[in-house]
Amino acid sequence: MTGNRTEKVCVLGDFAVGKTSTVARFVHNEFSDKYLTTVGVKIDIKEVDLGAHGSIKLIMWDIAGTDALDGLQQAYLRGASAYLLIADGTRKETISNALNLHRDVQAIYGKLPFVALVNKSDLDSEWEVGEDETMRSREAGIEWLPCSAKSGENVENAIRSLAATLIGQ
């Protein structure tokens, strides 16, 4: 505790959508990835400086990939202030699975701030997410933001936006 705010942020998404690699470039890794496979969660730290608005420390709970929340993942989500929802643009089914996760979280923990990212925007030729998925998501209240773990596109912005939302609360 340094006097800055600290908030718990969970990272959710289907299998192999690139959750860990998306946040890995922008966080301070404290624990090995092996925790993700053994315990089902990995903790990373991200300090976001928002200038005049102060700074915030995000405790990022990178939860192992899933298309539905089981008991353990629900337990990991307990007490979270916000979450990052991540899908894979080259596998459109990950969009619908992310929508399911989003609904589950809201059903259990109420409306929490979140940011939705569609990863692998660098793979244009394999992109599968079309108008249908975008529309369905919009109906569910989700605006997907394309991003690339490879290039870093939009990842930092998304996390900063989430941090700003938390500080504004």
Place this chain on the structure above:
Amino acid sequence: MRPESERLSAIERRLDSPERRSDEIAAVLPQALRRSHERGEFAPAIQKPLAKIMQVAIREEPEHFADALFPVIGPAIRKAVSEAFKTLAQQLNDAIEHSLTPRGLSWRFRAWRSGVPYSHYVMQQTRSFAVEQAFLIHASSGLLIAHAQSATQSGRDKDAISAMFSALQSFVQESFTHDNKGDLETAELGGLTVWAIHGPSSILACVIGGLPPRSLRGELRGILEGIEGAHGELLRGFPGERDVEAVVGPTLRQALDLRGGESVAPAKSATGTMKPIAIIAGLLLLGLLWLIGSTILDHMRERRLAEAFADVPGLIVSTLQSDDGKIVVHGFRDPLSAEPVQLIESAGADLSRVQLKLMPILSLDPEIVLLRTRSILRPPTGVSIELVDNIVQISGQADAAWIEQAQQTARSIPGLEQAIFDLRVNYADPPEAAAGSNDALDQLVAELDGTTVRFTEGTRFLAGDESRIDGLASRLSTFINAANAEGYEYRLRVDGYSDSQGPADLNARLRQQRASALASRLSNAISRGGDMLPSIAVAGSTDADARQAVLRVQLVRPAPQ
């Protein structure tokens, strides 16, 4: 005036109507209570009346409270009893484990020194632990509320550790319990233990080095209850705007003061009594060293004295022991043996510390027999009495009277059964009468003196020589009768000889035996003839190397005219 009077009447009716006043108060009461609570006035104001009400209610209707508490009190008692038994079991284990080890013996000594019961000391010592880090973790989010650590500790991001601990708690709870109840209370790795105490809003997780006693849980629980009790509202609102760590930090740091082991024990009273105890212990140690030293010295003196008294002819020591600072010697001593005082002095022992209890004896030790023989016979100049092969040998020249006296006396000396006589008559004063003596006697002396009788072996005579003995005895008898008739004195002696073969002591004895054999044979033969043979001296002689005995006959002095 009318409207005013109507308003006054209305107010009056309101005040007179309890129902209306109740309704009005009920409408504002919740808000009033809330405001009073926010100002911090409500709880103190209601505390005493509420306590009184509860006392009265419990006294008058205890069954209602028993029913209400029943679901709570059972688990609470079970938990308390379980904790107490766990603590007791660990203390017993520690006491048993350390009862006979070197460390346990050392603790036993220290407990004795500090006047603390051993069991208490074991408990004190087995509390060798230190709380190195304390995390106060928000129960639902896993966020770190506050953290305290000892100066020597450093490590990973405590926020991440807090979150990971919370994740592990969830993992264990979800994975290994049926109803997702129960809490992760202990994690152990090597010498480190992590204990978690769970409160309604927060978890106190402590990293502990060493072996914490179960009772530490109670102390940690007390700290957590203190934090939750004083700052429950703040914790429930976490994360909030206020810096919670600054508020709860001082209480949390108390956990770091919980430590036990060598550094804190024994108690102050032990250090206070340390100095006199050290002096007493030092004196006791000196006394012990003196006792050991004097015991060793006594033992060495006894041994030296025993060595000095060992193998001394005529002295037999039966027991030798220390008694009241003195060495008492029990035994037997011939008066002719070495003087004990000299032996004690030669052993370097203090005479005043030796007490002799020696019974007098007559020793048959050859050396003592030798001394005894010298003492009794008082040999003149020219005669030596020595030990030859442990047999007393009397040899040299002496006058005939002394020789005869010595031969007679020797028979009564204890231990001198087998003396060897090798004596020559001293002719320094030769008998003058020999020249004008009786020719017949001289002839007989010349005939008899030097007569040799030979032996085959041992004391068996050579057959031819044996047949001559009777004749020799007859001639000797003639001589004795003639000498007696003429009034001459004479000396008779038989010298025994041996060859040099075989052991020297055996030969010495053999020479004596041969001389005796011939003397005895002559004496017997003369006795058979009706005459009495005066004593014949016998002696062993080494003048010749032969198996023989030689008769010596001398006329000593002329008979008075």
